[in-house]
Amino acid sequence: MSGASDKWSDLAQRIGSGAAMVVGGMLGVWAGGHVFHVMVALICGLMIWELVRMLNPSEPGVAVQLGALSGAATLLAIYLPLGFALPVLLAPALVGFGQLSAFRTIFMIFTVMVMLAGFGMMSVRDDMGIVWMLWLVLVVVATDVVGYFAGRFIGGPKFWPKVSPKKTWAGTGFGWIGAALVGAVFMTQTGAGPQLIGVSVAISMASQMGDIAESAIKRRVGVKDSSSLIPGHGGLLDRFDGMLGAAVFLLIIGSFVGPAPLG
Incomplete structure (x- = not known):
C-alpha cells in the first residue's frame, strides 16, 4: 500500500503548480507581442541560471551573470533581423564556455538549445x-x-x-x-x-x-x-x-x- 501511495505522493503538489503554470503561460500566449517575448526571455535566463548552478555549483555569481546575459540576448534577438539575431543567440554559449571551470561542452550545447528554443517559441507566436x-x-x-x-x-x-x-x-x-x-x-x-x-x-x-x-x-x-x-x-x-x-x-x-x- 505504501508503494502505491508513494507513487502518487507528489500528485497534488504537481497539479497545483502545474495549474498555476498553465494559467500564467496561457495568459502570456494570449497576450503575445512584448509580453510574451519578456516571459520567454525570463524563462530562458532562469533556465541558464539553473544549468550553470547544476554544472558549476561553486560559481553562483557566474550563474547569475550568464542567466542575465542569456535572457537579455533572447529578448534582443527577436527584435533583430535573422542575420543579426543568430550571433546574438549563440553568444551566451561561447561566453559561458570561456568562464566555466567544468562541463563546458555540456553547457555550450544545452545553452544553444535553450536559446534556439526560446527564439523558436517567440517566432511561432509572432509568425504562425x-x-x-x-x-x-x-x-x-x-x-x-x-x-x-x-x-x-x-x-x-x-x-x-x-x-x-x-x-x-x-x-x-x-x-x-x-x-x-x-x-x-x-x-x-x-x-x-x-x-x-x-x-x-x-x-x-x-x-x-x-x-x-x-x-x-x-x-x-x-x-x-x-x-x-x-x-x-x-x-x-x-x-x-x-x-x-x-x-x-x-x-x-x-x-x-x-x-x-x-x-
Missing part, C-alpha cells in the same frame, strides 16, 4: 499565430500528462533506467498517442491535412528527447532537480525540457512545414 502556438504547447503537455499517468497506471519496462528511472515505454508510447489526438483535433479545427497528426507525433518525440537530455545532465552531475523554483516539479529546466526539444525541432523543420504546420 496563437492557434499554432497553442498546438505546440498542447502537444508537449499531452505528451507529458498522458505519459505520466500511463507510466504510473501501466508500469512495465523502463525506457532508460540508468538516466530516467521513472520513465517507462508505456508512458513514452501513450505520450505519442496523446500528441496524435491533439494533432487530430487541430486538423479538424484548422483545415490542416492529416499529416499534422504525424508532425504532432514527431514533435512529441522531440519533446521526449529534450526531457531525456536534461535527465542525462542531472544524472551526470548527481542532482535530482535543476532547482526548487516550482513546487512538485523542481526547476524550470525540469518543467520545460520537453518544450525545449519541441521548439527547436519545429524551428528546424519550419521551412518544410510552412508558415502553419501543413495548414
